[in-house]
Amino acid sequence: MDAKGSLHGPTVSSPFFAPGPSLAELDERARDIFRRIVESYLETGEPVGSRTLSKGGLSLSPASIRNTMQDLTQLGLLGAPHISAGRLPTHAGLRLFVDGLLEVGDVGAAERQAIEARLMAHGRNYEDALNEASSILSGLAGGAGVVVTPVRDAGVKHVEFVALGPERTLAIMVFADGTVENRLIRLPAGVPPSALVEASNFLNARLTGRTLAEAMADLAADLARARAQLDAAAARLVEDGLAAWSGGEAEDRALIVRGRANLLEETGASEDLERVRSLFEDLEQKEQLIQLLDGVREGQGVRIFIGAETRLFSLSGSAVIAAPYMTGSQRVLGAIGVIGPARLNYARIIPLVDYTARVLGQVMNA
Structure with missing residues (x-):
């Protein structure tokens, strides 16, 4: 992407790997034959033979084409699936084509x-x-x-549990970067509205201004210590909420x-x-x-x-x-x-x- 974030024109970068053959090692004939073989393979998935190339507009004899194909094979750019078959590009050949010959649409x-x-x-x-x-x-x-x-590396701004019915609540988490994530959580029957408020207050007091990754370890210990003071339904909501939000951690x-x-x-x-x-x-x-x-x-x-x-x-x-x-x-x-x-x-x-x-x-x- 360019510095302005334009929506036009892809920039293609290659990962670093051990260098293979370069286009500079190919003369004009070899480059043309190589390009035609790769383009045909990408279109059909089939091996390409010298006779196919000679009928496709190349003003060269099949023997001359075969010699060039052999040179390309020795360079590691082409391979043969079977002894009598035509040639296919190797992965190194595809890399060379993509990096140097591909015309991106x-x-x-x-x-x-x-x-x-x-x-x-x-x-x-x-x-x-x-x-x-x-x-x-x-x-x-x-x-x-x-x-x-x-x-998820933005700090938490607000957490709230909103009742959707007798056995469902929506856990809403608002982050400092403005993003909002929702999780649907099933409730045991008979959970009072006060438990939703209590669970929301507990999490807001411990999450606000911190990332999930920073707070997750402390929250488990805090919940264990506060369980005696929390309503049982509120404690269950906090546990279910933490389980639902654990997907924000890198490993999950x-x-x-x-x-x-x-x-x-x-x-x-x-x-x-x-x-x-x-x-x-x-x-x-x-x-x-x-x-x-x-x-x-x-x-x-x-x-x-x-x-x-x-x-x-x-x-x-x-x-x-x-x-x-x-x-x-x-x-x-x-x-x-x-x-x-x-x-x-x-x-x-x-x-x-x-x-x-x-x-x-x-x-x-x-």
Whole structure:
């Protein structure tokens, strides 16, 4: 994102990995053949042979093309799934293509309006906005949309329990940065209104001006000491409220994943299904995935991880396209992105992730 937080033009940054071949090592012929192979693979998912390239407008003989493809294979940019098959880009080849040859598209006006309307429709309900952002990406980009919820580092301003009926209450927590979070809590039958007030007062006295992470350990001890003075129903409310709010701590942050079914589309060969199965297992590794996406918070713009560049996706050979979403003052809140097979449509997904992250940041900062 640029310094002004513009909603135009994604900035793409690459994570640091051991350097592979560079474009400077390729002459014009090799670069053209390499680009055509990668573009064909990203479109079809199939290996590309020399005869296919010779019929596609290259004024070279199949033998000349094969020689160049062999050179690219020796550089580690292409690989062959079978001895007699054509060539596919390796993960190192995809990285070189994305960093040096990819022409990134733009988000169309209709999609921009749809993204803005869907995210801003949720007002200040940030939980719904985060879920919506993940759904937007899974729908528009294919693959699985993922969002890591923000680290809650703002102090608590106010806590209140509001009765919704005989057996339900809404626990409302207002933070110093203006955000509001609600949790629905079930009540035992017969809880008096005074217990709601007592529980609210207890938490306000101990939380106001402190972050949840700072106060959580002390609260448990305070509740144990104050249990004799608190009404039993109020003490139960405090306990239930603390359990509901524990999601604000870093280790319990939510990981929202939408669109897993998209990953099953266009999987025909058994090896494709095996890769998807591995990816589904990867998506269950919540802590590792959050750690990976938290790495996105350290950089500017969209970041891309391909296959073995991350330990998490080394077996499934998947790719991640992610970007941080942040406040208007450039304070990073979390990360949002798309996970899918390595042959994702990078040109389309990069600007979609970038734009959705920017709009989400505006919504969270409203």
